[in-house]
Amino acid sequence: MGEDKFAHKSGRKRNGMSRKAEQGGHGFDGSNTHKNTFWMMDGGTLNSNKKFSNNKSTSTPQTSLIRKQVDPETTKYFTEISNLFESDEVDFEERSIICGNALEEAVGKEFELATDYIISHTMQSLLEGCKVDDLCNFLYGCANQFPSIAMDRSGSHVAETAIKSLSMHLQDEDVHGLVEDTLTAICKEIVANPLDVMCNCHGSHVLRSLLHLCKGVRPESSEFHTRKSSTVLAERLNVKAPRYNGDGEFHTGRGFPEILKFLVSGLLKGARKNARILQVDQYSSLVIQTILKLLVGQDDELRHIIPILLGCSEKDVVEGNYVQISVVPDVVDLMKETAFSHLMEVILEVAPENLFNELVTKVFQKSLFELSSHPCGNFAVQALISHIRSKDQMELVWSEIGTKVRDLLEMGKSGVVASLIATSQRLQTHEQKCCEALVRAVCSTDESPRCIVPRILFLDRYFSCEDKVKWNFPCGVKIPVMGSLILQAVFRYQTELIQPFITSLTSMEDNHILEVAKDSSGARVIEALLNSDASAKLKRRLVMKLRGHFGELAMQSSGSFTVEKCYDASNMSLREAIVSELVVVKSDLSKTKQGPHLLRKLDVEGFASRPDQWRSRQASRESAYKEFHDTFGSDKSKSLKTGGFLADSSKQKSHPKDVKTMRQEIEHFTTSGVPFLSMSGNMGKSEKGKHSDKKYTRASTDNDISETKTKSSKRKRNKDQSKNAAAGKRKQKI
Structure with a gap:
């Protein structure tokens, strides 16, 4: 050059x-x-x-x-x-x-x-x-x-x-x-x-x-510099699958690994001489966070870099002892600084397993509640809980903050509680304890469980109220996101664990349910219950509270999803009631962004023009769903009580792709008037039928080839046996 x-x-x-x-x-x-x-x-x-x-x-x-x-x-x-x-x-x-x-x-x-x-x-x-x-x-x-x-x-x-x-x-x-x-x-x-x-x-x-x-x-790659906090939160609460894996989907070229190694090494030299500056400065923290994310998968490099960032002496870092006890008090204090708190979140995200274990047992143990109570430190605790990898680690965390759920909610640290609930569900441990602790935090033993969901939806308002006994549902107030996220996580638990939450939501006043459904955050809670393992009867009870307002909800972008979920969870009479309300607003609904999909999905036009045929198609679909689940459903699903249109079919989470494909096929054939699972004679009448015929033809061809090979093999064996017999006779003559 x-x-x-x-x-x-x-x-x-x-x-x-x-x-x-x-x-x-x-x-x-x-x-x-x-x-x-x-x-x-x-x-x-x-x-x-x-x-x-x-x-x-x-x-x-x-x-x-x-x-x-x-x-x-x-x-x-x-x-x-x-x-x-x-x-x-x-x-x-x-x-x-x-x-x-x-x-x-x-x-x-x-x-x-x-x-x-x-x-x-x-x-x-x-x-x-x-x-x-x-x-x-x-x-x-x-x-x-x-x-x-x-x-x-x-x-x-x-x-x-x-x-x-x-x-x-x-x-x-x-x-x-x-x-x-x-x-x-x-x-x-x-x-x-x-x-x-x-x-x-x-x-x-x-x-x-x-x-x-x-x-x-490339700079155009998604999440190029950093991910949005809402994206990180969604991943931590199991609402969204992680997208950033450091060494995977974001790569669009071969890169320059030697230059990257040289640059990272040169930048981190400052970490040894000026560790304190890099720990507390917000701009250098962002650079180091980027370095750590780009080194995901390179465990040896991370095990070398992370202890230095924590202030450990490089000569004292040995395998099996990466974090020195002497630096722990200082690290705990640093997590109360904004820049280092963000840095620690990334460290916990990328740390190799053995180093992560040391961070849990040496740095966070005995300091979890102290950090959870701090405005900055609580985010590091959220990251820790979201990334713990074993039930033993969950037990350690629970022992320190599991009994302090109410205290954390009162201090406004609901993110720690939400992370705790989501991780218990992910690891399938402490689920019942989490549910019980959350109920105790918002509802005393002598109060009705119907107050549980409203108080969680408005956590800050409830805990800031001086006379909590007289607290009432605040109509016309926007629902905060965190309360909604906690309830969404709760409704992913097994039904037997969340009965108080189901009872609370289904027993709320009709006007309060409407307020919740009209709010973008609240609507997600209603959808979470309709997607849960709750019985069809309880789901329909919730849907009934929204009768007369489905047209109003459908006109909202978030409410349209709620209407669709209500429709899927309803029986024949409720579905007809929902579609009847949409017919009234059909013209205005078709002009909205979400309207055409909803009108098409619920076949509102078909109901408006030919209601009898619409009912016939709905009955055919219900029969097809039932036949499918009776044939292919698990023993558990067969034993469940099903309402109209198999409102509980959402429970079959083990085969989501099969259920989705089945729904599409049923939609196609019931629309064309061909009965599902009884259409082998008419398969050629549709494109899907043609594909199915090809499959059957290919299968029958394979069978014919197999039979031909078998017959050929038999003829060959018979021919060989004849030759051997003839040779034996010749030997006898000789």
Whole structure:
């Protein structure tokens, strides 16, 4: 990557876009942006209000870099290019040439141009539209200033754009070496003084992008820098399957493993000398979190890095003893800091099993309730509970906070309780204890269980009420998400464990049930009960409370899902009542986003035009569902009492794909008037029937081939026996 890399550009200037043609030109002389002669770059400033920032040993070096004013001639040149691009008069090929010429003119002025508030936008356009060799030449030329560019408010966007453009060539083998050399030059400059970039708000973001690029992940990939808190929470509460696995679906190219190793090693050198800064600074914490996630699956590396991040001495870290007891009090205190609390969440997510076990028994044991009560520490406890891997670990956690469920709810730490419930369900342990503790937390022994669900839905309002006995359901108030999530987790338990919760919800006042159904968070609770193992009779009791309001609910995007669940859980008469209400609002419902699907699923048009045929089709489907479950259902499902349309069919969770396929087939054949499981004579009348015929034909062909082989084998054996008999006779004659 020497001067030869620039030699090929000498004959490339075209279209009059060389700055040499603009001698004597004037730029933004009157612009306020360019009146200041010098700009000062400040990097590596730490948050002064951090708990540990007063320690003199943790002060970070600050670097200052003077940026000269962009000369008017250069300003005018890049302004003309910007105006040309905005005119949309340049085709793709010509644009690439212009970008290359402009980037050549930027040689030696990369820092000034990239950090200029106005010209930086033009630089981004150039880096997006240039060829890969021009891009690499630009980055290689400003590699020694790349950290300063990355730490600038405007320059960071230019650096991000360059990294994003490089990521587009991850799968291009022809330029892999060129990109690798460029990244090597940049990373060498960063690791020379990594703390400044890591602790800078702009530099931290650029650095995370660079780490992902080295790993082989494009910026467009889902959850590129970090996942939303709502996504993490959904995964922890078993509402959503984990998507981030570090070494799997996010990879779109081969990456640069050696450069990544070099960059990570250089960045973590600061962790040894300035561990305190990296532990409490929010921007460096984000960088380290990214590193840990990118190293998922590399257990040896994680077992080496994590103890250092906890403050352990590297020489004292040995296999089987990764966390020294001496650092435990300090780590517990650090988890009460915002940045380190987030970092600990990721550590718990990625830690190898033996290291995770030490974190549980050495760091968290005997401190669980203390941390659970803290505004920051409780998030680390939530992460710990969500990732525990054995029943013994669950028993340890339960012994410290299982009896403090009410205390945690009173303090507003409902996330810890929700994580506890979800993990007990995942590990199938302590389910009954969790249910009993939750009931005791909101309902005394002399109170009716009907108050349980309303109080959980409005946890904060209930526990902040001075006279809890007189507390009533607050109509017209939005339901908080956490109470809804707790109840959704509870209704995934077995029916015999959650009878108080089922009784409470099904015995609520009709107007309160309607309030819950109209709220997006509350509707999920009703749907959770309708999806649970509760009996069909109890489900229908809940559905009955919403009669007269299905049209109103269907008009809401969240309520339409509730209407569909109510329909699936109903018998014939209730289904007819639901569809009758939708007929009234059919015209308005069809104009909504969710309306067409609901109208089609419930066949509202068919009911409105031919109600008798609609009832006949519904009866056929009910009969088909029953026949299917009688034939293929488990012994448990056969013994269950089923209501209309097998309202409890949702219990058969062991074969969800089979049930879904069965439903689709029944929908098809009942619509066409062909009885399910009695259609072998009419299979050719539909596309599915044709596929089925092919299957039968293939099976019969296989049988014919098998029979043919058997007959051929028999003929061969008979022929061999005849030959042997004839040979024996010849021997006897001889």
